[in-house]
Amino acid sequence: MKESLIQIRNLNFRYPKSNFSLSVPELTIGKESKVALIGKSGCGKTTLAHLIAGILNPTEGNIIVSGKNLNLLTERERREYRAANVGFIFQEFELLDYLQVKDNLLLPFMINRGIAITNECKDKAHSLAKSIGISDKLNQYPEQLSGGERQRLAIARALVTNPSIVIADEPTGNLDNETAQTVMQEIIKQSTETGSTLIMITHDESLLNLFENTINVGDFSKTF
Amino acid sequence: MFHKAKSAIQIAALTLTFFLPFATAIMVENFSTSITERGKSTPLLFGPKGDRFDLTINSLFFRGHSSSELSMADFQLLSEENRGIMVPVRLGFSARNFPIVGTSVDYFAARNITAKLGTIPLMLGEATLGNECAKSLNAKIGDHILTDQVNLYDLSASYPIKLKVVGVLSQTHSADDNAVFTSMGTAWVISGLGHGHEPIDEETDNTKLLSKTKKQITANASIEQFIEINEGNIKEFHFHSDPALLPITSIIAFPKSTKDRTILKAKYLRHQRIQPLEPSTVIGELLDVVIRLKRLFDSSYAITALAAVLFLTTVILLSLQTRKKETKALFLMGCSRGTICMIFSAEIIILCLFSILFALLGACAITFLGSDILQILR
Numbered sequence: 001m002k003e004s005l006i007q008i009r010n011l012n013f014r015y016p017k018s019n020f021s022l023s024v025p026e027l028t029i030g031k032e033s034k035v036a037l038i039g040k041s042g043c044g045k046t047t048l049a050h051l052i053a054g055i056l057n058p059t060e061g062n063i064i065v066s067g068k069n070l071n072l073l074t075e076r077e078r079r080e081y082r083a084a085n086v087g088f089i090f091q092e093f094e095l096l097d098y099l100q101v102k103d104n105l106l107l108p109f110m111i112n113r114g115i116a117i118t119n120e121c122k123d124k125a126h127s128l129a130k131s132i133g134i135s136d137k138l139n140q141y142p143e144q145l146s147g148g149e150r151q152r153l154a155i156a157r158a159l160v161t162n163p164s165i166v167i168a169d170e171p172t173g174n175l176d177n178e179t180a181q182t183v184m185q186e187i188i189k190q191s192t193e194t195g196s197t198l199i200m201i202t203h204d205e206s207l208l209n210l211f212e213n214t215i216n217v218g219d220f221s222k223t224f
Numbered sequence: 225m226f227h228k229a230k231s232a233i234q235i236a237a238l239t240l241t242f243f244l245p246f247a248t249a250i251m252v253e254n255f256s257t258s259i260t261e262r263g264k265s266t267p268l269l270f271g272p273k274g275d276r277f278d279l280t281i282n283s284l285f286f287r288g289h290s291s292s293e294l295s296m297a298d299f300q301l302l303s304e305e306n307r308g309i310m311v312p313v314r315l316g317f318s319a320r321n322f323p324i325v326g327t328s329v330d331y332f333a334a335r336n337i338t339a340k341l342g343t344i345p346l347m348l349g350e351a352t353l354g355n356e357c358a359k360s361l362n363a364k365i366g367d368h369i370l371t372d373q374v375n376l377y378d379l380s381a382s383y384p385i386k387l388k389v390v391g392v393l394s395q396t397h398s399a400d401d402n403a404v405f406t407s408m409g410t411a412w413v414i415s416g417l418g419h420g421h422e423p424i425d426e427e428t429d430n431t432k433l434l435s436k437t438k439k440q441i442t443a444n445a446s447i448e449q450f451i452e453i454n455e456g457n458i459k460e461f462h463f464h465s466d467p468a469l470l471p472i473t474s475i476i477a478f479p480k481s482t483k484d485r486t487i488l489k490a491k492y493l494r495h496q497r498i499q500p501l502e503p504s505t506v507i508g509e510l511l512d513v514v515i516r517l518k519r520l521f522d523s524s525y526a527i528t529a530l531a532a533v534l535f536l537t538t539v540i541l542l543s544l545q546t547r548k549k550e551t552k553a554l555f556l557m558g559c560s561r562g563t564i565c566m567i568f569s570a571e572i573i574i575l576c577l578f579s580i581l582f583a584l585l586g587a588c589a590i591t592f593l594g595s596d597i598l599q600i601l602r
Contacts (some may be wrong), residue, residue, distance in 0.1 A: 055556060075562070083558025094553035098227045111559035 005031040005164060005197050006052055013044075013051060014198035022047055024061070024220045029213070031164070034188055034198045036211040045201045048217050049167045053086045054078035058123065066164060083093035083112035087158030087196065089168040089187065093150055095142040101153060102138040105129060108161045121160075128156040132190070155187050159194045166191050168200040177206055184210055231575065234539065238579030239586065241532040245525045246587035252518045254591055256511055259285075263507035265335065268485055270294070270302060270492065271474035273499050280506040281312055283474040285399045286323035288319065290315070290473050297468040298498055299475055301596045308479035309334050314411035315473040318372045318404075319387060322357045325403045326411020332393075333479045337400060341365055342391030348461055349453025351387035358392040361503040362400050365389055368452070369404070373415050385414050386452035407412055412470055413461060415451070420450040420461035 011024040022044040029035055029052075033093040037045040050056045051063055054070045057078075063070045065085070070078060087108070095104050103110070109117045129135040132152035134145070151171070158166050164181055168187055172180035184200075184207050191198040200211065208214050225391045243425045255309070262284050271279040271291035303310045311334055314326030331337075353363055355488045363369060367389045387406065395401055412418045422428075424443045430436070434444040450457045463470065471562050479485035492500040544551070554564055 051525060053556070079558050079560055082556075086558075088553070090553055092549070094549055096550060108557055110556055111557060185536050 003026045003031045005033075007062075007064040008052075009062045009064075011051065011063065012059045013047060013056065014059050015047075017166070019070075020044070022051075022217075022220055024048070024181045027215070029197060029199070032192070032195050032197055033050045033213060034191070034211045035200070035215060036208055037201045037215050038200060038203070038205070038208070039216050041203075043218040044220065045217045046169060047069055047216075048220070049169065049199055049201055052165065053167055054082050080112070083108065084161060087161065087163035087166040089154055089158045089166065091170045091173045093142075093154035093171075095150060095154060095157075096183060096210055097142045099141075100138065101129070101134060101140055101142065101145070102152060104142060105138075105157055107157060113151050114218045117151065125156075125160050128160055128190075131193070132156050132186070152186060155183075156189050159190050160196050163196055166196045166198050168198065170201050170203065172202070172204060172207065177204075180204060180207060181210075230543075234536070234575050235578050235582065236467050237532060238536065238576060239582040241529050242580050242583035243586045244528070245522065246583050247590045248518060248521055248525070248590045252398060252514060255514065257501055259397075259502070259507050260511070263504035265398075266476055266503045267479055268477035268488060269474055269501045269503050270477060270498050271501065272497060276499070276501050276506050277510060279474060279499070280501060280503050280510075282315060283476065284503055286315055286325055286403050287399075293471040293473060294475065294498065295468060296470045296472060297595070299472055300468065302475055302477065302488075302498075305488060305491075307484035308477055311476040311478070312408055312472045313474050313476060314415075314471070317374070317411070317414045319369045320361055321352070321372065322361075322402060322404050324351075324356070324371065324411060324414060325405050326408045326414075327405060331476070333407075334476070335396075335400065335467075338394050339391040339398055340394040342389075342435055344391055344393075345406050345410065346390075347453075348407065348413065348458055349385070350390040350406065350410065352391035352393060352405045353389060354393050354401040354403045354405070355395040357404060358389075358400075363389050363392075365391065383449055383451050385410075388452075388454075406409055408470075408472070410453075412463065415471075417465060417470060418463040420457050422448045422450075423460065508556065540568075544568065 006027075006029040008024050008027040010026075012021065013023075014021040037048060039045050047056065051058055051070075052065070054063075054065075054073065055078075058071060061071075065081075067082070070081070073081060096107065099107065102125065105128065106117055106121065109121050114144070126135065126138075129138060132155065134149050134153060134156075137145060137149065142153065145153065154171070158168075166187075170189065172183050175183060187200070188198060188210055200207075202208075263280075266284055269280060269283055271283060271290065272294055274290070274292055278288055279290060282288045299310060299312045308328050311328055311331045312326075313331070315323060317324045325331075327534065329344060329346065332339075339352060340355065342352065351369060353361070353369075357363075368386045369389060370384045370386055373384050387404070387410070393400060393405070409418065413420075421443070424433075424441050424447065426441075428441065428443070432443055432446050434442040436442070450460065453461060477485075477488060479488055489500045489502070492498050547567070549562055554567075555561065
């Protein structure tokens, strides 16, 4: 049994002026585990991921990450926690096409004033770029990269700060099955190398065999 | 590429918006300074009764034409007052499109203009060029320039005269830089009031004579007219009219003192033919019109700028809308809303700063390149 990283107790969340609610009585996610969040559209997969990332604050209950209760943090502290501990991989990558590849890689450091861009950061970015095979394209712009390279760049950007949690929000949503498997394996490989816990939001059941745990978020949510 | 093109278009639009008022302000300022200085350096001006603006612009900036004239008798009258230096000015002709200014040597002393090369014009047929004029014509001392034909189809008009360049003036940054200076005598010869031709005497061939009596010999049109005044023919140049009646455009007065200026002005205020003017006052009135026009332009620019700002705001809002995903991604990654605002604000500020910089550079360039526009009234 892996040491727990995320502990959720008696969580209740409700969007204001909405009839949707999410209730998670108890959920534990271990360190370095690979978890898939599944469920129908609108069941709250992204909501749960955002709660774990500290983007949303629960209405009731506690979310404890690495022993830190996110409910007790101010918005600024949650933002700092997110920048330092959570990496995001988006479905459409959301690379900034006006920044060079190297700057896109360093973006998580740039946007967080709490993290200075040290040589160590640059080295980390360099070694990640090397491991995903784009080290010769650091001075290019994202639009000059192939689709695969852009995906790998997005993965590297999520991992550059050595986050304890990586949240991947349907990164294979637009891909065919074969490519999706390849991309997913790359994400798992890279997150394993950085020792990150991977939480992946997906609709694609064919990918579930790659994950240790699967959480059906639909079991926690209800619409009234 | 898209972002670069978008930024370039936004900078271009903003640059134009900023450029127009900057350029106008700088040009109006330069124009005002230029013509005000000229007015201040000319304490008093005497000319024929008529439009004071025409007279001032004609006499100080050598542009336009004066409809009536004074005579050397008037100049004599003013000189005899003994209240300062009186400088006659004879205008109305040009050489290679540069205005010819017939004047006396006092003009140069009073305006503190020296010859950079050669001398000021002393002899009949000599010309000294203003600095810019010499550069423009690429003329050197010893070269000749022809005066312009006033009316090509007027067969009775005086011939163009070939003037010898004897000097180039130092730069003055005034209308003097773009003028050709001659003596009063040369100016009268150019206007046909004086001329030179081969000698007519008892030995002249009869085919060149219209009539011949014991008292008078009259030549016909076949007699050779000199178009160049040189050492060999200078003695043949003469004026048929009474020297006191020879015309002048105006008289620039440099009174000895303020008191002399006041007396001179007061004395000729009610003169029948002569009107005294203080050029600085006339130029002040002229500038009032310019400033009023500038205000009109300013309000027009303000409306244009407002429209441009509204358009720019629309562009920025649309841009923010299209970059919503980027904003969201930045926020999810831990970027504060304040930092996101700062990033977008910085973009707008950088665009504005570049636009202002380009607008200023453009305004300076247009002022420099557009100095010809200002020359119209220099």
